[in-house]
Amino acid sequence: MSEGEQPVSGRERVTVPKTYKLHIGGSFPRSESGRVRTVEDAGGRFLANAAVASRKDLRDAVAAARKGFETWSGATARNRGQVLFRVAEMLEDRREQFTSLVSDAEGLSREQAAATVDTAVDRIFWYAGWTDKIGTVLGGANQVSGPYTSHSAPEPLGVVGVLAPRHSSLLGLVSVLAPVIAVGNGAVVLVDRERPLPAVTLCEVLATSDVPGGVVNVLTGDAGELAPWLASHADVNALDPTGAPESLRAELERNASGTAKRVFDAPAAEPDWNRDPGLRRMRAFTGLKTVWHPLGA
Amino acid sequence: MTEPSSDPWGYVPALESAELARLRDEYLLFVGGSFSDGSGERTTGVNPATTERLAGVPTTTESDVDRAVAAAEEAFRDRWSRLAGTERAKYLFRLGRLLQERTRELAVLETLDSGKPVKQAGDFDLPNAAAYFLYYAGWADKLDYAGFGPAPEPLGVSGQVLAWNFPLLTLACQVAPALACGNTVVIKPAETTPLSALVFAELCEQAGLPAGVVNVITGGAEIGDRLLTHPDVAKPVFTGSTEVGKRIQHRLAGTGKRPTLALGGNGTNIVFSDAAQEQAVQGVVDGAFFNQGNVCGAGSRLLVEESIAAEFVERVRDRVRTLRVGDPLDRNTDVGALNSAAELDRITRLVEAGEAEGAEKWTSPCALPGRGYFVAPTVFSGVQQSMRLAGEEIFGPVLSVLTFRTPQEAVGKADNTPYGLTAGVWTEKGSRALWTARQLRTGVVWANAFNGFDPTAPFGGNRESGSARTGGQAGLEAYLDV
Numbered sequence: 059m060s061e062g063e064q065p066v067s068g069r070e071r072v073t074v075p076k077t078y079k080l081h082i083g084g085s086f087p088r089s090e091s092g093r094v095r096t097v098e099d100a101g102g103r104f105l106a107n108a109a110v111a112s113r114k115d116l117r118d119a120v121a122a123a124r125k126g127f128e129t130w131s132g133a134t135a136r137n138r139g140q141v142l143f144r145v146a147e148m149l150e151d152r153r154e155q156f157t158s159l160v161s162d163a164e165g166l167s168r169e170q171a172a173a174t175v176d177t178a179v180d181r182i183f184w185y186a187g188w189t190d191k192i193g194t195v196l197g198g199a200n201q202v203s204g205p206y207t208s209h210s211a212p213e214p215l216g217v218v219g220v221l222a223p224r225h226s227s228l229l230g231l232v233s234v235l236a237p238v239i240a241v242g243n244g245a246v247v248l249v250d251r252e253r254p255l256p257a258v259t260l261c262e263v264l265a266t267s268d269v270p271g272g273v274v275n276v277l278t279g280d281a282g283e284l285a286p287w288l289a290s291h292a293d294v295n296a297l298d299p300t301g302a303p304e305s306l307r308a309e310l311e312r313n314a315s316g317t318a319k320r321v322f323d324a325p326a327a328e329p330d331w332n333r334d335p336g337l338r339r340m341r342a343f344t345g346l347k348t349v350w351h352p353l354g355a
Numbered sequence: 356m357t358e359p360s361s362d363p364w365g366y367v368p369a370l371e372s373a374e375l376a377r378l379r380d381e382y383l384l385f386v387g388g389s390f391s392d393g394s395g396e397r398t399t400g401v402n403p404a405t406t407e408r409l410a411g412v413p414t415t416t417e418s419d420v421d422r423a424v425a426a427a428e429e430a431f432r433d434r435w436s437r438l439a440g441t442e443r444a445k446y447l448f449r450l451g452r453l454l455q456e457r458t459r460e461l462a463v464l465e466t467l468d469s470g471k472p473v474k475q476a477g478d479f480d481l482p483n484a485a486a487y488f489l490y491y492a493g494w495a496d497k498l499d500y501a502g503f504g505p506a507p508e509p510l511g512v513s514g515q516v517l518a519w520n521f522p523l524l525t526l527a528c529q530v531a532p533a534l535a536c537g538n539t540v541v542i543k544p545a546e547t548t549p550l551s552a553l554v555f556a557e558l559c560e561q562a563g564l565p566a567g568v569v570n571v572i573t574g575g576a577e578i579g580d581r582l583l584t585h586p587d588v589a590k591p592v593f594t595g596s597t598e599v600g601k602r603i604q605h606r607l608a609g610t611g612k613r614p615t616l617a618l619g620g621n622g623t624n625i626v627f628s629d630a631a632q633e634q635a636v637q638g639v640v641d642g643a644f645f646n647q648g649n650v651c652g653a654g655s656r657l658l659v660e661e662s663i664a665a666e667f668v669e670r671v672r673d674r675v676r677t678l679r680v681g682d683p684l685d686r687n688t689d690v691g692a693l694n695s696a697a698e699l700d701r702i703t704r705l706v707e708a709g710e711a712e713g714a715e716k717w718t719s720p721c722a723l724p725g726r727g728y729f730v731a732p733t734v735f736s737g738v739q740q741s742m743r744l745a746g747e748e749i750f751g752p753v754l755s756v757l758t759f760r761t762p763q764e765a766v767g768k769a770d771n772t773p774y775g776l777t778a779g780v781w782t783e784k785g786s787r788a789l790w791t792a793r794q795l796r797t798g799v800v801w802a803n804a805f806n807g808f809d810p811t812a813p814f815g816g817n818r819e820s821g822s823a824r825t826g827g828q829a830g831l832e833a834y835l836d837v
Contacts, residue, residue: 195502200812200827203486206804208812210827215817216796295818308609315604317773318597320822323613336504338837345817346829349792349800350807 078108078254080115080278081261083122084271090114095251095279100165108254111277116284119246119275120293123217126272127244131214133270135190135242142186142240144267149179152263156228156256163227163253177332178229184335185236192241192340205353212344214242215320219288221281221301227253229331231260234300237339239273246294247276248285250301254278282306289313296320296343300328366679369686371473376464381411382549384419384573385556387426388566393419393573400550403470404683404692404727412549415574420541420581423570427512427539428587430567436509436537438565440496447495447534449562451488454481454527457558461551465523466683468550470692470728471646473684483808484527487826490810491531494831498536501828503837509537510836511589516579517552518594519545519694520649520750525594525617526552528825530569531810536834538590539568543582545595546575547695580606583614590615590834597748597774597819615833616821619748620651620776623769624805625791626667627762628660630781634803636667640674642779642805643754644732647690649698651820652777654805655749656738658765661758668736668756672717675732675754680721690752692727699728702751705743709735712742714755746772762787766794775817779805798824 078097079086093110111119130138149156153175161171197211218238223230231247238245249257261276277284285306289297290313297314299307304326314321322342381397383390395414402409435443454461462477471480499505513533517525522544533540544552552571559569572578576599583591584606593603597618607614624639642654659667683691693699710716714735723729730752738744738755745755759765769778777799780791792800798816801807808814815824824830 196829198828200809202807202809202812204807204809206807208807208809210813210829311608312605315601315608318601318604318616318618318819318821321613326611337502341832345798345822346813346815346824346827347792347798347800348812348814349789349802350804350812351788351802352804 075106078106078258078278080109080111081258081265081274081276082115082119083125083275084265086261089279093279097255099162105162106255108258108278110279111284113284113287115277116246116287119277120217120291122272123244123246123275124293126270126275127214127216127242129270130239130244130273131242135193138240138242139186139189141268142182142189142236145263145269146179146183146186148263148267149175149182153179155259159256159259160228163256164225174229178232181229181232181335182236185240188340189240192344195337196341196344197346200348206350207353208348208350210346210348212241213347215343215345216243216295217293218243218245218296218298218343219291219294220245220247220298221285222247222249222257223301223328223331224250224252225328226331228256228260230328231257233331233335234298234339235274237335238298238343241340241344243343244272245274246288247274248281248288248301249276249278250281251279285310286313289319290316292317294319296322298322298324300324366687368682370682371463371466371684371686373463373467373684375460376467377460378410378464378467382413382553384413384415385553385559385569385571386419386423387570388560390556395574400468402467403694404724406726409467410550413573415572415578417581419572420578420585423541423572424512424514424582424585424587426567427541427570430565431509431511431539434565435539435568440498440537443534443537444492444495446562446564447488447492447531450558450564451485451492453558453561454485454488458482458485461523461554463684464554465551466691469519469522469548470683470694472688472691474686474688475646480521480524483810484524487527487531487810491535494532495535498831498835501831503832503835507536507835507837510834511538512587513538513540513590513592513834514582514585514588515540515542515592516583516595517542517544519548520646520651522548523551523555526555529592529594532825532830533590533834534568536831538834541570541572541582541588543572543574543579546573549573583607584610592833593617597821600821615823617651617815617823617825618819618821619750620653620774620816620820621656621746621748621772622652622654622777622779622797623656623658624654624779624781625765625769626657626659626663627782627784627787628663629783631783631803632667632670635781636670636674638779638781638803638805639671639754640678644675644678644690644752645806647693648752649694649750652799652806652814653749654777654779655753655755656745656769657754657756658759658768659756661760664756664758668734671754672734675719675734676721678719678721678732680719680729680731681724690732692729693751694728696728698751699730702730702753705747705749705751706733706753709738709742709744709753709755712744714738714742714744740768740771748774762791766791770796773819776820777801777816
């Protein structure tokens with residue numbers, strides 16, 4: 059309904075609006091709770107109703123992410139790269155659509171929004187190229203003093219819980235999600251209430267880019283309600299609190315301590331997503347595995 | 356003519372002299388470059404192998420923590436962070452050399468204080484501790500090339516609460532990279548094993564290290580908590596149990612500080628039917644009983660392929676039967692004393708729980724000394740996944756045996772704990788060894804080996820083993836603002 063004006067004469071057609079749902083295990087279900095919340099644009103105009111995920115949806119998403127992780131981490135790094143390149147292609151293909159979504163969500167001009175979408179495409183493209191190189195950069199041969207060969211390589215941690223940035227609805231989301239999945243993790247992403255629509259549409263891009271179901275699960279709704287459960291969930295291996303308001307950070311970190319989870323050291327304020335992301339996030343969401351073997355004829 | 360011995364194959368004791376430790380009657384804290392008493396009551400350190408007094412040790416209050424952190428803060432601001440990397444490197448090199456020179460003394464001291472066999476202290480703990488300083492000395496002036504971008508910055512004061520199982524080695528693992536990166540440290544060794552850290556302070560003095568760069572205080576859990584949560588400690592570091600690590604992470608929530616946690620494990624040796632059996636037996640026994648099993652990465656579980664299980668377990672028992680338990684100062688001793696009465700009690704209860712849950716217990720028929728905190732090496736077979744033995748950190752000379760039929764089952768069982776630190780894989784088939792190594796969700800995998808440790812090789816775990824890495828380039832990350 060955000061697309062186009064209301065018809066005033068018989069020649070104009072009525073548009074078919076999209077229902078914005080969750081993304082769990084490769085499917086697009088409604089919240090099992092049946093809850094939705096109105097989403098408005100920066101000017102207060104009605105855009106859509108977005109699903110408000112429940113704790114049950116969260117548990118389902120974590121279970122799906124665990125399965126997704128098993129598949130995804132078992133794929134070759136090259137294959138993960140190819141899939142992420144495909145995501146960049148699909149996102150480029152929908153440039154106009156995302157420009158509108160980002161413009162509406164963030165109150166940007168079309169030019170500004172288009173520039174943001176371009177950077178988001180480039181960001182995924184950048185991470186796609188990293189999948190089969192990060193091992194050489196973060197890992198290597200250990201020159202141990204003894205008759206052994208020893209090498210270390212970064213491995214994904216498993217399921218990573220991500221609180222999507224609250225302001226940057228596409229570029230910010232892509233900037234936190236891409237490093238998590240590029241290195242082979244599964245993700246459960248919580249998208250807060252203000253700007254959920256680009257995230258849901260991004261899931262359509264992922265679903266048509268051969269990202270295996272469950273690798274990325276996106277729950278829209280009230281991040282403050284679900285995040286504490288995500289932080290304490292025993293089958294979540296790491297937490298990225300980037301989108302968590304400062305008031306929520308301490309509680310999330312306390313909950314994460316129950317399973318000694320790794321919590322990403324995210325700045326309190328949302329960073330400038332146009333900056334070079336560096337390796338920090340890929341380093342944070344991997345752990346080195348060191349393998350030894352004796353030498354001998 | 357001498358009488359023939361009743362045990363012609365027995366060992367002649369090869370005792371190291373306790374004198375070598377040059378024990379002092381009283382030890383002092385090291386704060387701001389000078390030795391001083393703590394503001395708590397003085398207490399005594401005990402030799403766990405004899406329960407006799409070793410030396411007087413100071414205890415501390417919060418004011419000692421505060422003055423140590425203040426000294427470290429001042430040293431960081433005014434001296435250490437301003438020093439060129441190449442000069443820091445030479446101080447680390449001096450510390451490494453001093454450790455090498457005083458290895459025999461410190462090995463005996465470590466043995467007296469911790470109960471570990473002197474053979475191991477001298478052949479493993481001390482050489483590795485020295486190697487850590489020498490290795491990280493080399494990084495101090497090469498941080499630009501460590502992969503964290505140009506000119507990575509130190510964090511400030513690191514508060515370090517260390518473990519009792521490898522007192523001086525865990526110190527080296529954390530202090531060496533901390534100093535190399537330009538941080539200063541306040542070290543709190545474990546309450547029951549403070550002596551080697553207090554003597555390390557002497558080494559710092561001999562090395563001419565600027566005052567306040569290394570500070571050593573003593574104390575128990577409360578002092579440790581105080582240190583790690585001190586507002587002026589930029590980098591809290593904890594080596595010890597998962598339970599305490601979680602508590603520390605909980606207490607630091609919302610402070611913006613990320614503790615570096617090196618926590619527990621319940622490691623596994625996976626033995627396939629085609630393994631070289633003699634080597635596998637030796638590896639399994641080393642994995643479980645090295646340092647009395649008081650190793651975060653100990654191979655407390657044996658997963659053996661069902662077709663060879665009965666025979667293999669018999670061979671393991673035969674080998675365990677030959678382990679000599681007793682005086683840690685005897686160079687023949689394989690298994691020394693547990694570190695404290697509390698540890699002996701904990702292991703005793705865990706063994707009782709294993710029996711109560713229905714596992715089959717076998718204990719080495721070795722003679723135990725009449726005093727001290729000793730426990731005979733124990734092997735449990737018929738252990739099920741649901742038993743405490745299979746899931747909890749054991750941290751004592753107790754091996755649990757489980758079986759498997761397929762590689763997938765082996766990996767699944769190995770990973771079925773909250774931990775993810777170490778594993779060993781034994782097979783003559785290269786592809787299977789590497790496949791298994793890749794599947795396991797642990798930070799370290801030894802294929803046809805166990806317990807390999809080196810400052811160049813990152814060591815650490817996943818999940819509830821804590822995510823810290825010590826060693827290698829990766830070991831710098833905790834101490835840089837990156």
